[in-house]
Amino acid sequence: MRYKIILTILFTISSKLFATPIAIDSLRQAYYSSTNKDQQKLILLELCDNSRMLPIDTFQLYTSNLSNFDYTNSTDKLKSDYYRLVYFYKRGDLDSVEKIYSNNIEKLKSNIALEIRYNLHYGYYLIKKNQFKEAINTQLHVLKLAEQTNDSLYIVASKNGIGWAYMELFQLDDAIQWFHKALQTTQNEDYLKNAGTVYNNLASCFGNLGKFDSAYYYNTKAIQSAEFNNDLLSIANAYFIKGDIYIVENNYKSAQEYFLKGFEIHKKYGDPFFIVSDMSNIAIHYANMGMTDKGIQLANECIQYANDHNLKGKLFMAYEALSINYEKSGQYKLQAIALKKMSDIKDSTYQQNSEKAIAEMNAKYETEKKESIIHLQELQLNKKNILIIGGISVFLLSSFLAFAAYRNHRHKQDKRLQFEIMHQQDLSTKAVIEAEEHERQRIAADLHDGIGQLLTAARLNMEALKSRLNLNTEEDKLICQKALSLVDESCKEVRNVSHNIMPNSLIKSGLGNALKDFIDKIESNKLRINLNTTGINEIDESNTELFVYRVIQEAVNNVIKHSKASQLDISIINEPEGLRVTIEDNGIGFNKSDLVTKNGIGMKNIKARIEFLKGTLDIDSKPGKGTLIAFFIPNQK
Secondary structure: OOOOOOOOOOOOOOOOOOOOHHHHHHHHHHHHHOOOHHHHHHHHHHHHOOHHHOOHHHHHHHHHHHHHOOOOOHHHHHHHHHHHHHHHHHHOOHHHHHHHHHHHHHHHHHOHHHHHHHHHHHHHHHHHOOOHHHHHHHHHHHHHHHHHOOOHHHHHHHHHHHHHHHHHOOOHHHHHHHHHHHHHOOOOHHHHOOOHHHHHHHHHHHHHOOOHHHHHHHHHHHHHHHHHHOOHHHHHHHHHHHHHHHHHOOOHHHHHHHHHHHHHHHHHHOOHHHHHHHHHHHHHHHHHOOOHHHHHHHHHHHHHHHHHOOOHHHHHHHHHHHHHHHHHOOOHHHHHHHHHHHHHHOOHHHHHHHHHHHHHHHHHHHHHHHHHHHHHHHHHHOOOOHHHHHHHHHHHHHHHHHHHHHHHHHHHHHHHHHHHHHHHHHHHHHHHHHHHHHHHHHHHHHHHHHHHHHHHHHHHHHHHHHHHOOOOOHHHHHHHHHHHHHHHHHHHHHHHHHHHHOOHHHHHHOHHHHHHHHHHOOOOOOOEEEEEEEOHHHOOOHHHHHHHHHHHHHHHHHHHHHHOOOEEEEEEEEOOOEEEEEEEEOOOOOOOOHHHHOOOHHHHHHHHHHHHOOOEEEEEEOOOOOEEEEEEEEOOO
8 A cells, every 4th residue: 555644744933932822812902902003013023923823814914914014123124024924935925935035134144033033934935945955054054043042942943944854855764863853952841742743744754664653653742732732734734644644554534534624724724835735645545545536636636726826846746646546547648648747847866766657657558558459369360269269268267276276275274274373372472471470479479478577577576675675885776776777678678579570559550550650669860751641541451451561661671771861751542443652762772683683581571472462563763863662552352
């Protein structure tokens, strides 16, 4: 199945990143109630500074009202022009963006804050114009200025812009590195709640790399962030990524639902750049659904729309959607024409592949045409010999059917044998794991009820002996007190070891409380652990809870021992289909090839428990880039 995730992700960011609807309402009331022109102008500039929180039509109203004021202050004039630039960018009027930028760029040399803003959006403009090299250079300039002024907000924005350019070039590993750099710039939790666009970009990249657990994880975070902030553009982009994830799961109905929901938001937003991308993706979806008539119609409308709005760079996507629909409908000659259009539009990076595809389609069309003529000639030549050929055909067919029946029988036997081997392996694995857990329970009970009780009794006897002895010197008293303290410490250590081997909180209170108890007992000033759980109180299988606890316990211990991480994020989501778990740290990482050559006991235990529960495991790590462990345990019912 063709997996396509939307790559045209916009990142619009304002200096009032943490503004609230209440603050905006207060500014709006102050603007309409004020009669002082200078005061109104300042309030209106402040309102425009919160464009991310404003509907596009409202933002248009405010930017148009800015022209009603006189500007003796050059900074206020530059701000007014900047907000008009942002509006035209949001609407997809790229010519107006270029004009405003060109008129003001020389005036910005003395105002570094506004120079950063102008260039940030100009970098986005260059991406929409498919000028990726220039876009990356512009965003690097923004990054340099933002670092000089220690402006973490625009450091994050420029890193995300660079990642976006690499993503459009399909250099996904480079893009992912820049998106992670953007997230790691600041640990401000308020910002991370607003990072829906970065999460969208990461989900898009991982989806295109076939790492669907990671794509699902970041798409979920993107939707949560966007909905929390009512960020309609990020919500729409996240819906398209969600739809593509559903396509991978063969859930076309849900995919179409999310595509159409995202498309409606983009139409209200009004940016032709996104609308062309949406139409192309939906047309490809129609092709995969077998609805090629609708797909061809929508792809042609997309081509016309892109031409009307001078979006030459997006025509490649539209013709790609058209060629896929022609291929699915068997119209290979028309498909070849569409592929030729793609070859003419795309830059030299993609031209060679496009020309190869066109040649293959033309060859396929000509071959099928020749085969049809040859077949017709053969029918005419062999008409007289039909009885002989028929007899031979019956004989061959009978032989083939007999051979196929034999092969099918052998295949069933082999499959039955393979199933029995796998069943025995499962039983063996289960026996080993259960024996391990029983031995843990026995050791924990012996420690708690045996050694623990003896130590408690010893302490009571020492207390009794202390009360009977006449300890006259301070040295004798100190020795006695040290002995009691050692016994107390031994009792505490026995209890801790016993609880680590078999946590009572898992048996009494479930997985969530057991993990919280486990994390609370980790004594580390250098490692911050975040645990997020959803719906895990509804897990019915105790084996699942225990195995997941052991896997997370092993993974956390590995992070503590080897990763040198300062932050560890654990996410557990219980869904109707099963349990999704991600464990991500920002440590030193490792080479994934080491998993083959240096596979330790801990990792073998993790794999064995996940495989026993019929789950899937995905590990993503690079030296210096942290580690992500994601696994999925299907519902055991």
